[in-house]
Structure formats: C-alpha cells, structure tokens
Amino acid sequence: MKILSRRNLYLFVLVVCFLSVVAWPVSAIVAEATFNVDVPPGQWKAVRVRNLPQGAVIGVEAQTNGAVAVAFVSQTEYRQFPSITRPLFKGQFDRKFSFSVTIASAGDYYLVFDNRAGIEARAISATVRGARGNLGGQELQGNATQGSIDEETLRKLQGQLDEFQRKLGQIFIFEPFPLEIKQCGAPKAFASGSGVVLCTEYAQMLYVTLKDENKTNDALLFTVFHELGHILLAQWKSPVFDNEEVADEFATATMILLGQKDRVRAKAEFFAKRPSEAEAIAKAFKDDRHPLSVQRARNIIRWANDPKLLRK
Structure with a gap:
C-alpha cells in the first residue's frame, strides 16, 4: 500500500476540510411564498399562483388542523371547480402534507383548499416554492422572493x-x-x-x-x-x-x-x-x-x- 508523502497528506487534509464545509446556496435561487388560509365548514378557498411558465417545478408543503381536500389546477380547471377533470394534483390530507408538480403549460394556476365536506373550520399554513430560474420574473402570490x-x-x-x-x-x-x-x-x-x-x-x-x-x-x-x-x-x-x-x-x-x-x-x-x-x-x-x-x-x-x- 502506497503511503502518502507529508506534502500530499497535507493537501489531502486540505481537500477534506474544504469538502466538509462546501455548500452551494441553493435556497438563494428558489422563490418562496408563505401564507395562511382559514376555510369555513362547507366552503372552499383558493390561492392564485400567477404566470407560471411551462416546465416550472412547484413544491407545496403545508399543515392543517384537520382533514381537507387539496387540488392544484390550471385556470381553465379552476373555472369549472368543483367539476374538475384534469387537476395537476388532487388529494385528501390530515395534518401535514407535501407534493410537487411540473407545469404543463404556461399560465395562472390555483391551489385549492376544499372544506365543503367538513363540519369544522380548517386553518391552513402553506409554503409554495418555485425555482427562480424557471419562474424568471413571474410572481408567486404571498411573501415571495422573485427574479432570476x-x-x-x-x-x-x-x-x-x-x-x-x-x-x-x-x-x-x-x-x-x-x-x-x-x-x-x-x-x-x-x-x-x-x-x-x-x-x-x-x-x-x-x-x-x-x-x-x-x-x-x-x-x-x-x-x-x-x-x-x-x-x-x-x-x-x-x-x-x-x-x-x-x-x-x-x-x-x-x-x-x-x-x-x-x-x-x-x-x-x-x-x-x-x-x-x-x-x-x-x-x-x-x-x-x-x-x-x-x-x-x-x-x-x-x-x-x-x-x-x-x-x-
């Protein structure tokens, strides 16, 4: 087995030390919006995410105080709600949930919280993330950081x-x-x-x-x-x-x-x-x-x- 020289050992340690702290600031290149939504029983509410380009990746992470239906839909589908047929995402959640979608075509999209089947109000805290390079100058509604x-x-x-x-x-x-x-x-x-x-x-x-x-x-x-x-x-x-x-x-x-x-x-x-x-x-x-x-x-x-x- 070949033994490292003192110089090579020193360089090896330098590389190890460098790798132990290397971190790319990925959070700096992602747009993020956080918002709170209260949905009364028997009703639904939606948050609009504006002007998303084709191919953008949107991640949603949220928590709720009880069961609620969630959908992520295009503007066309939103206008037909609740009779939606092709949502990008649809599911029933309790407490915490997360999902991500890839935008199929450019336009406005809606994150819908549906509590029509509930008998109690639902308090929802949600974070929507989108890659800033994909979003360009587009907007995430809420406390969003925008730009390329x-x-x-x-x-x-x-x-x-x-x-x-x-x-x-x-x-x-x-x-x-x-x-x-x-x-x-x-x-x-x-x-x-x-x-x-x-x-x-x-x-x-x-x-x-x-x-x-x-x-x-x-x-x-x-x-x-x-x-x-x-x-x-x-x-x-x-x-x-x-x-x-x-x-x-x-x-x-x-x-x-x-x-x-x-x-x-x-x-x-x-x-x-x-x-x-x-x-x-x-x-x-x-x-x-x-x-x-x-x-x-x-x-x-x-x-x-x-x-x-x-x-x-």
Missing part, C-alpha cells in the same frame, strides 16, 4: 466549483477540463467531451422537491463526483467510463476516500427509505441518469459498507 438568478450568486457558485477542482487537482492526476455552473433552461447535470456542466435548474429542482438545503447540497456533491467519474474514467481510458453504475461507484469511493462517507451514506439512506421522494424526483427530471432511484441508493449503501471498496 443574479450574477453575484452565479459567481459565488462558480468560485466554489473552481476551488473544488483546484483542490482535487492536488490529489488526482488528470487533464484540466471546464467545471461550470450555468442556467441551461432545463434541469440537468452532465458530462460532455469538454467538461462538466451543473445547471442551476438542477439544483433548484432538487431543493424544491427535497425541501432541505443540507440534503440538496449532499445530492449536488454526489452529482458532481458522479460526473467527474465519467470525465476522469474517460481520460484514464476505462472502457466503462459511460456506465452509470460505475460512475456511482466511483463517486461513492471518492467521497469515502475524502472523508465524506457520512454524507454519501445519509443521501443514499434518505432515498432508500423514502421511495416516494425518489419517485417524485424521477418524475420531475424525466431522466434515468441522475435522479437517485431506490435501487441505486441501495447499491451506494452496499458500497459504503464494503471495507474492500477502496482496494479495488
């Missing part, structure tokens, strides 16, 4: 990626390649012949779905290592550089090597134990490469628990 991603935020994100690559270059041998973050118009993270691109919409959609900045950052970090796996394995002439499972294993092994075992295991266990979240992300992304399925999560847990992984 500002240049300062993008520079901060890119600066962290540049530092991330510089520190990795002190540990691994590879030909430099672009590692960038930008607005792409679609929620993707991908490796190409020229480098790795992390789209801001990808980070936004993860945050809207997971509703937790730490979990989102762990998922983003794993994604970066996954895409690095494709690039580095290609540079090292591996015949399986484009295999997704191999890239997952590379990401798992590298994160463990760099002292991030708890983060990769926490991410995998979260999805393995919550198939509904994994399914929601898979539906939102419509991409079998990057959303972490339950089976892929279980593979990662198996690798993380394998003491022989780093010897391969």
Whole structure:
C-alpha cells in the first residue's frame, strides 16, 4: 500500500476540510411564498399562483388542523371547480402534507383548499416554492422572493466549483477540463467531451422537491463526483467510463476516500427509505441518469459498507 508523502497528506487534509464545509446556496435561487388560509365548514378557498411558465417545478408543503381536500389546477380547471377533470394534483390530507408538480403549460394556476365536506373550520399554513430560474420574473402570490438568478450568486457558485477542482487537482492526476455552473433552461447535470456542466435548474429542482438545503447540497456533491467519474474514467481510458453504475461507484469511493462517507451514506439512506421522494424526483427530471432511484441508493449503501471498496 502506497503511503502518502507529508506534502500530499497535507493537501489531502486540505481537500477534506474544504469538502466538509462546501455548500452551494441553493435556497438563494428558489422563490418562496408563505401564507395562511382559514376555510369555513362547507366552503372552499383558493390561492392564485400567477404566470407560471411551462416546465416550472412547484413544491407545496403545508399543515392543517384537520382533514381537507387539496387540488392544484390550471385556470381553465379552476373555472369549472368543483367539476374538475384534469387537476395537476388532487388529494385528501390530515395534518401535514407535501407534493410537487411540473407545469404543463404556461399560465395562472390555483391551489385549492376544499372544506365543503367538513363540519369544522380548517386553518391552513402553506409554503409554495418555485425555482427562480424557471419562474424568471413571474410572481408567486404571498411573501415571495422573485427574479432570476443574479450574477453575484452565479459567481459565488462558480468560485466554489473552481476551488473544488483546484483542490482535487492536488490529489488526482488528470487533464484540466471546464467545471461550470450555468442556467441551461432545463434541469440537468452532465458530462460532455469538454467538461462538466451543473445547471442551476438542477439544483433548484432538487431543493424544491427535497425541501432541505443540507440534503440538496449532499445530492449536488454526489452529482458532481458522479460526473467527474465519467470525465476522469474517460481520460484514464476505462472502457466503462459511460456506465452509470460505475460512475456511482466511483463517486461513492471518492467521497469515502475524502472523508465524506457520512454524507454519501445519509443521501443514499434518505432515498432508500423514502421511495416516494425518489419517485417524485424521477418524475420531475424525466431522466434515468441522475435522479437517485431506490435501487441505486441501495447499491451506494452496499458500497459504503464494503471495507474492500477502496482496494479495488
């Protein structure tokens, strides 16, 4: 087994320390509106979410003091309420609930709270989140932060990626390649012949779905290592550089090597134990490469628990 020199050990510690605190400010690129609604028995109320563009991802998280029916509908469907036939979402909830939808066509949408079957008033507190890059200059009604991603935020994100690559270059041998973050118009993270691109919409959609900045950052970090796996394995002439499972294993092994075992295991266990979240992300992304399925999560847990992984 090769022993690290004192200099390489020092650089290795620097990388570990950097990764232990790296966090992308994903909450800064998501619009959020919070509001309270009181619905008397036998009635219904709705909140309008204005001018949503096609493809926007909207997440809703709420709690109520009792059972209530909830629907998320287009303006056309809203005008026909309660005789709606094609809601984007419809369900019956008690206490706490959450869901996310992808907007099929541009326009106004309504979040409807239906208490017509109730005999007591319902007090509802709800938060609606939308990716700011998807929303552009559109409006979320309520206490919303609006607008597209500002240049300062993008520079901060890119600066962290540049530092991330510089520190990795002190540990691994590879030909430099672009590692960038930008607005792409679609929620993707991908490796190409020229480098790795992390789209801001990808980070936004993860945050809207997971509703937790730490979990989102762990998922983003794993994604970066996954895409690095494709690039580095290609540079090292591996015949399986484009295999997704191999890239997952590379990401798992590298994160463990760099002292991030708890983060990769926490991410995998979260999805393995919550198939509904994994399914929601898979539906939102419509991409079998990057959303972490339950089976892929279980593979990662198996690798993380394998003491022989780093010897391969």
